[in-house]
Amino acid sequence: MTAIVAPNAGIYYTAGYWNDIPSVKAEINERISGRPDVSYLEYFAERVGRKTFGRALFLNCGNGWVERDFFKHGLIESAVGIDYSEELLAEARRHGRDLPVRYMRADINDAVFDERFDLIVNYAAAHHIAYVDRVFRNLCRHLVTGGYFVSYDYVGPHRNQYPYEQWEAVWRLNNALPREARQTLRYPHFPTMMHDDPTEAIHSELTLETFGRYFRTEEYRAAGGALAYPILTFNRALERVDSELRDEAVETIMTADRRYLADNPGTELFAFWYGTPRHEVLRDRALLRRWEEDERAREDRARAARGRYYEPTLLQAMLYPDAFPV
Template identity: 30%
Template sequence: MIKEQKHNENQVRKYKEFLDTLYREVLLRPPDKEGLEHYITSLVEKRMTLREVTESIIESDESKNIAYFSHYSAQFWNHLDEIKSYLNRLSTGDENTNWMQDIPKRFKQYIPFHKVLVVGCGNGWVERTLFDLGIAKHFDAFDISEEYLTTAKEQKGNRPINYFISDINEMKNISNAEYDAVFNVAILHHAENIEYALKRLTEVLKPNGLMFNWEYVGPSRNQYSEEHVKRMQEIMESLPVKFRSTHSLRPPIENFRVEPTEAIHSDLIRPLFSKYFDIIYERDLNGGIAYQILWNNIDEFKKGDKDAVEHLEFLINKDNEYTQLKKVPVLFWYSVGKPKNELHNK
């Protein structure tokens, strides 16, 4: 009897170890109590085999959601040329000129900047583009990832770019009043302490420096309201089936286990930017209809046939119409600001 009990205890321990490893590898988290009890009981009572448990977890909705949600493997709306033109019209007024290409003309009195900081630079495409456009003479750029910085260094060529490790939530190794301009391209929505980050950026800028901000400013963690989801759903259902998204129009919160800081305080960016910066230029970039419908759903539209062109144009028109009528919130925003004098001089 004692021998049998020990055998059962050893078996349960092995099952726990197996499930802990499986959960961490597939679901990127330790097992929850209910799940652990369910699978151990099923294994002990021989209602499931180890293979069946593995398949059950791999095929779960949570696993599929995690697989779909990777920033660097996902397909976004602005991977479509028609959306790029739409964003160009919204940000610069010219569908053939993007916001970076517009800077030398719109802000010509500042160009070229002597020294620029790029936050969360990733593989370095932002600073490389800015230098090639003649927007600044020297660049500092940081990221939290050594891997991305290695890639950025390899691709910078002879451009005058200095790379270093730092975190948008700290930026302690950056001098005050050092930069003529700062560029944020979709990094602030990852900041856990968004107010600190914005305040710190006012400090590293020179008094008349400019902050360029291209950001997602929609609901935190893309948790759209019921009314918003309903309107997206209605528009999507008016499309032929092949153009409809198979993904949830409100990403399950489990998705964010992959990127826990994704859009963590995105809804605070706009009001806090206005708190710390005097805005000298801004444009709404919309997105309340088309962005989520097109997320990981662009293949049929990319074919560029008459059907694809017609229905993508329909989506873009509805995106703009519903935004103008305030039926959906603005999800993306382009702004340029100067540090408020009273804050900068403290």
């Protein structure tokens, strides 16, 4: 199978994501760990009794900063990082040359592992996986009994095709900000997404459900983002205003985001969770065959439809009628 990947891996490290803002990061920490100064990683370390895992696998590791963070916190003894981008792997190798870490270049969708792991880490990786059932099944096989699979990831709508109600709430909140702090809102344009990165949020809508097939979720924390992520990410206006106005706008946005999540559970775009393998499911041959066939049929259909899995959302159809010719 030829891997479907982004033509330019540089897009993954563009500054200006919502969690690059320190107060947003603190709020996300709070939503996950209950404390603004305790990150998902530190919280996970606490929850598993601060043990050190022998061998860890880092999915779609990019430039390798996530595994270096795990080493820094003494959570792992050795690591394997997998990614498709040679350019990012070269950077990861350079920064990790003094660490017991090995990098492999492979398409995660059909990666073959010749060892088992004590820990698997998905940081902003799974939402780039097409064959999510196949990959999670493979990971279940390669995670030891007593091992953990920990994630922090985008779990929002497929290809960021937000529902109308959410986008309207985003629109209203943005318009309630002082004019000079407002985001230039653009509903994600399907053809542009496919051009820039056909793996982006390819099956984010299936991540949690598919995870649950192969892993027992021990803890799940919604990190929100339904309103704040589209308004704060790449908000160039906010970069230009003075710090007082910026802090006030961020506070307003994060307060509204918190309220929206409380009033609309399940609308979170980001989440933290971890689980343990359900090895017993690997013995149910009939069920595995059915899931495999469903997945193959879904991907074959989408390939024939040039990357289209679902009907366009109302907003995609209204705003960009040419993007989805009937």
